[in-house]
Amino acid sequence: MEKAAASAPGKVILFGEHFVVYDKPAIVSAIDLRARVEISIYSREGVWLREKRMSNHPAVRAVEYIVQSKGFSSGLNIKISSDIPPSVGLGSSASIAVSSAAAASLIVLGRLDRELVEEAAFEGEKIVHYNPSGIDTTIALNGMGGLYRRSIGFTKINIPIEKILIIDTGRMRKTGEMVKRVREYMERNPERFNELLMIEEKLVNEALDMFKIGDLEGVGRLMLKNQELLREVGVSSNEIEETVRLALASGAYGAKLTGGGGGGCVICLVDEDIMDRVSKNISRFFRTYVVRLLAEGVREEKV
Ligand code: PMV
Numbered sequence: 001m002e003k004a005a006a007s008a009p010g011k012v013i014l015f016g017e018h019f020v021v022y023d024k025p026a027i028v029s030a031i032d033l034r035a036r037v038e039i040s041i042y043s044r045e046g047v048w049l050r051e052k053r054m055s056n057h058p059a060v061r062a063v064e065y066i067v068q069s070k071g072f073s074s075g076l077n078i079k080i081s082s083d084i085p086p087s088v089g090l091g092s093s094a095s096i097a098v099s100s101a102a103a104a105s106l107i108v109l110g111r112l113d114r115e116l117v118e119e120a121a122f123e124g125e126k127i128v129h130y131n132p133s134g135i136d137t138t139i140a141l142n143g144m145g146g147l148y149r150r151s152i153g154f155t156k157i158n159i160p161i162e163k164i165l166i167i168d169t170g171r172m173r174k175t176g177e178m179v180k181r182v183r184e185y186m187e188r189n190p191e192r193f194n195e196l197l198m199i200e201e202k203l204v205n206e207a208l209d210m211f212k213i214g215d216l217e218g219v220g221r222l223m224l225k226n227q228e229l230l231r232e233v234g235v236s237s238n239e240i241e242e243t244v245r246l247a248l249a250s251g252a253y254g255a256k257l258t259g260g261g262g263g264g265c266v267i268c269l270v271d272e273d274i275m276d277r278v279s280k281n282i283s284r285f286f287r288t289y290v291v292r293l294l295a296e297g298v299r300e301e302k303v
Contacts, residue, residue: 001106001107001110002040002041003038003039003040003041003107003303004038004039004103004104004106004107004300004303005036005037005038005039005103005300005301005302005303006036006037006098006099006100006102006103006106006112006298006299006300006301007034007035007036007037007099007298007299007301008034008035008094008095008096008098008099008102008140008141008297008298008299009030009031009032009033009034009095009139009140009143009295009296009297010030010031010033010034010035010084010090010091010092010095010140011028011029011030011031011090011091011094011095011135011136011139011140012028012029012031012090012164012166012258012259012265012267012291012293013026013027013028013089013135013258013259014027014028014029014159014161014207014223014258014267015027015200015203015204015207015222015223015226016028016200016204016226017089017135017230017257017258017259017260017261018178018179018182018230018233018235018260018261019196019197019200019201019229020133020135020148020149020150021131021132021133021150021179021182022186022197023149023150023151024149024197024200024201024204025147025148025149025201025204025205026133026135026147026148026149026204027145027146027147027148027157027159027204027207027208028135028138028139028145028146028147028148029139029144029145029146029159029161029164029293029294029295030139030140030142030143030144030145030293030294030295030296030297031090031164031166031291031292031293031295032291032292032295033083033084033090033289033291034082034083034084034095034099034295035080035081035082035083035084035092035095035096035099036080036081036082036099036301037059037078037079037080037081037096037099037100037102037103038078038079038103038301038303039063039076039077039078039079039100039103039104039106039107040076040077040079041074041075041076041077041107042074042075042076042077043075044075045075046075046076047060047063047064047067047075047076047078048060048075048076048077048078049077049078049080050077050078050079050080051077056127057124057127058093058094058096058097058100058121058124058125058127058128059078059080059096059097059100059124060078060100060124061097061123061124061126061127062097062098062100062101062104062120062121062123062124063076063078063100063101063103063104063120065101065119065120065123065124066101066104066105066108066116066120067104067108069116069120070108070109072107072108076104076107078100078103080096080100082095082096085168085265086172087172087173087174087175087264088168088169088172088259088263088264088265089175089257089258089259089260089261089264089265090166090258090259090264090265091136091139091140091259093124093125093128093129093136094121094125094136094137094139094140095136095140096124097120097121097122097124097125097137097140098117098118098121098137098140098141098298099140099298100121100124101116101117101118101120101121101124102117102298102299102300104120105117105120106300112298112300114141114298117141117298118137118138118141121137121140121141122134122137125137128174128175128176129175129176129179130175130176130177130179130180131179131183133148133150134148134150135148138153138154139154139297140297140298141297141298142154142156142297143294143295143296143297143298144156144294144295144296144297145157145158145159145293145294147204147208157208157211158211158212159211159293159294160211160214160216161216161219161269161293162272162292162293162294163272163275163290163291163292163293164267164268164269164270164290164291164293165247165252165267165268165269165270165275165278165279165282165288165289165290166258166265166266166267166268166288166289166290166291167243167246167247167255167265167266167267167268167282167286167287167288168264168265168286168287168288168289169237169239169240169243169263169264169265169266169286170239170263170286170287171237171239171262171263171264172263172264173260173261173262173263173264174260175259175260177262178235178260178261178262179260181233181234181235181262182233182234182235184234185233185234186233193233196229196232196233199229200226200229203222203225203226203229206218206222207219207222210222216253216269216271217253219253219254219269220252220253220254220255220269221253221254222254223253223254223255223256223267223269224244224248224254224255224256226256227240227244227255227256227257230256230257230261235257235260235261235262236257236261236262237261237262237263239263240257240261240263240264240266243255243266243282243286244256244257244266246282246285246286247266247268247270247278247282250270250277250278250281250282251270251271251274251277251278252268252269252270252278253269253270253271254268254269255267255268255269275290276290
């Protein structure tokens with residue numbers, strides 16, 4: 001194969017970011033914003049990104065992992081196009097790493113080897129996340145929605161939410177720095193941090209119960225509780241707090257930061273009947289996206 005392409009979805013973490021790094025469960029869903037990667041055989045040796053040398057990039061690292069582990073000798077050139085805004089908590093880098101690894105797998109092996117893609121994408125993701133839990137790469141690979149726990153992996157679950165409103169606070173930040181911030185909190189307050197881990201786990205279990213009975217108001221309340229925990233460990237920000245208030249004042253059931261925090265995106269659970277109105281209201285101040293949940297995972301694309 002001279003050329004191959006693949007795409008993978010971004011994601012929202014509905015419950016449990018950061019605590020998932022410490023092996024607590026999190027609820028995550030793929031969204032219908034995708035990254036698409038095309039890889040072609042290149043005349044020069046090594047892995048290139050838009051014909052440039054760029055070793056410190058998740059896509060390049062993921063492709064290098066496949067090339068090296070399979071002893072592939074031709075040069076490769078990567079082209080990325082993505083509708084997932086970067087560095088705002090929507091899993092853009094993982095989606096790029098997974099689609100790059102998938103396209104590389106198609107070129108090198110002639111098929112999409114999911115296990116290899118997962119390993120390679122995780123290697124790529126390590127460049128961006130200081131200590132990745134694996135949640136972002138797992139959901140980009142599997143798609144749909146589910147429960148993720150580091151020591152157990154991914155279990156598909158039924159999430160009774162079709163669409164969610166995302167508000168981009170406009171502040172970009174590095175997930176790795178936020179993960180370090182939580183680690184510092186844990187080192188300063190080990191006992192309280194342990195309590196927070198327990199509270200978070202209970203909250204995730206309560207959310208699963210709410211999903212089963214389709215109680216969206218209940219889910220919204222739990223999102224606000226989750227936001228309080230994230231605030232306590234230091235990953236909220238003034239913009240996030242303001243956005244959450246604005247969402248509630250506009251009629252959302254609940255809202256919280258999603259992903260690394262420190263800026264980035266806030267997700268809002270809103271009744272579908274008023275979704276467009278709420279989105280329009282908030283878009284006077286911030287960029288908003290109404291996205292569908294439970295999107296398809298990694299897939300081969302036409303070149
Ligand atoms: O900011 P994002 O979209 O990369 O999400 C990070 C999620 C964390 O839980 C903060 C880190 C992780 O690896 O699980």
